Amino acid sequence: MKIGELARRAGVAPRLVRYYEQQGLLVADRAANGYRTYSDDDVERVSRVAGMVRAGIPTRLIKVLLDMETTSRSEAPTCPRTVAEMLAAELVGIEDKIACLSRSRDTIRDVLTRTEQAALISEGAAAR
Amino acid sequence: MKIGELARRAGVAPRLVRYYEQQGLLVADRAANGYRTYSDDDVERVSRVAGMVRAGIPTRLIKVLLDMETTSRSEAPTCPRTVAEMLAAELVGIEDKIACLSRSRDTIRDVLTRTEQAALISEGAAAR
DNA sequence: CTAAAGTTTGACATTGATGTCAATGTCAAG
């Protein structure tokens, strides 16, 4: 498929797909015309990238995270001490983010339930 | 306390404290000299703001979230339908972020444990 | 008193993630 369809399916702007590629988060085959061509898996990948970006993970880290997911399943983790330390630090940062977000989530839920319009909670979830 | 101490205790740059104030996330009393003066509670508030910013919550939303936490404890939630809908939408976004981050967290933990340097996980947590 | 450190406001720079626009190329349908 071409970039337009990919973008539509992943729910992002085509512009972003090119940007992600430029950041090394994505590799695209090229058709004879020069058009980028994508597989179904790429839709998933782009969705995940977009989600991580929205969650405040910098693209640099997204790159290594995605790489880790695909490579570390099988191979011996080539993990020099310094890299592992960096990952540990990022882990702490991510856990902090989760804590902040969880608290905010609870706050919103709280207000929504109190406001007697609790229906909106499930409504919103269903809208996905 | 003055801005320097506040910033140090909250772990951010003084510049950011002024920025947050400018964005309406913070109100600061002024001493006779014109210096901003803060209370212990402000340390907590600034920490939370910084965390939410890092987690990708836009300052606009942070403002209403913090307001909600302080006001909605007691008062009748003044929540017109449209506002509630907006909050429900934000809630979904936040839940998405949590899901993304949780997955990334698991990935990192996975790699760290496999890499036989699992010690870094608790090490990192202790470093807080 | 004086020097150093902290604070004030304000302006300007930067970085990351996107939007937008322009000029050109490609393809499918009429």
Added chain:
DNA sequence: CTTGACATTGACATCAATGTCAAACTTTAG
């Protein structure tokens, strides 16, 4: 063949969050 939709690259604009610097004032330490 022409038109319209979609692609390409590249440049420029924007927005939020920060960094940085300057000029002036205050406070603290010596």
